Amino acid sequence: MALRLDPGTRLVAATHNPGKARELAVLLGGRFDVVSAAALGLADPEEPETTFAGNAMVKARAAADASGLIALADDSGLCVTALGGAPGVHSARWAGPTRDFAHAMSLVERRLADSQDDDLSAAFVCALAVAWPRGPVVVAEGRVEGALTFPPRGIRGFGYDPIFIPLGGAQSFGEMDPVAKDAVSHRARAFAMLEAALV
Numbered sequence: 001m002a003l004r005l006d007p008g009t010r011l012v013a014a015t016h017n018p019g020k021a022r023e024l025a026v027l028l029g030g031r032f033d034v035v036s037a038a039a040l041g042l043a044d045p046e047e048p049e050t051t052f053a054g055n056a057m058v059k060a061r062a063a064a065d066a067s068g069l070i071a072l073a074d075d076s077g078l079c080v081t082a083l084g085g086a087p088g089v090h091s092a093r094w095a096g097p098t099r100d101f102a103h104a105m106s107l108v109e110r111r112l113a114d115s116q117d118d119d120l121s122a123a124f125v126c127a128l129a130v131a132w133p134r135g136p137v138v139v140a141e142g143r144v145e146g147a148l149t150f151p152p153r154g155i156r157g158f159g160y161d162p163i164f165i166p167l168g169g170a171q172s173f174g175e176m177d178p179v180a181k182d183a184v185s186h187r188a189r190a191f192a193m194l195e196a197a198l199v
């Protein structure tokens, strides 16, 4: 089987996160026939792994096998240097069952204060995996370095975007135009690597 994605291929975007789904749709650029996990009624699988790549592969595998379609999954998060890489693969969990990111961002601020470390460096990491039904899976990881800022700035984007300023930038991801975020984001970098691996 050729590990390539021909234009027009039917794909399931295996995420239940609307912010990610929006960004993935832009990256896929209308080149594929994309159906959402929600539209297919796919379950939100457990994320048992300790790495972004491991979890992305689990999510893609589950969606591909359940739907019979090629699946694209994303596992991502914010890694804070002074917190030993937390929240990392637990980034969604820090927002609790109601996905309250105002709470998650203040938790990051409190944990930083507790650490008494003034290092504000952090990175967003994204692993994207493509799985073929009962077939192979390909994964790629992208990363963007930056620094945290408090209080949160901006209302664009999603999740932890308002507290993250990419290296060399002046605006937080929450303030940046979505096109500008896409030009440097962990998700866009993972996507470029995935495309390179698939053609």
Ligand code: ITT
Pocket: 014, 015, 016, 017, 020, 044, 047, 059, 074, 075, 076, 077, 078, 089, 091, 092, 101, 124, 157, 158, 159, 160, 161, 173, 185, 187
């Ligand atoms: P799916 O598993 O259904 O894709 P999820 O939100 O549970 O959705 P993750 O387990 O990968 O996905 O959680 C990653 C969290 O990290 C996500 O909920 C965001 O809050 C945060 N995150 C990832 N990428 C981000 C980005 O580009 N901007 C802001 N926050 C981001």
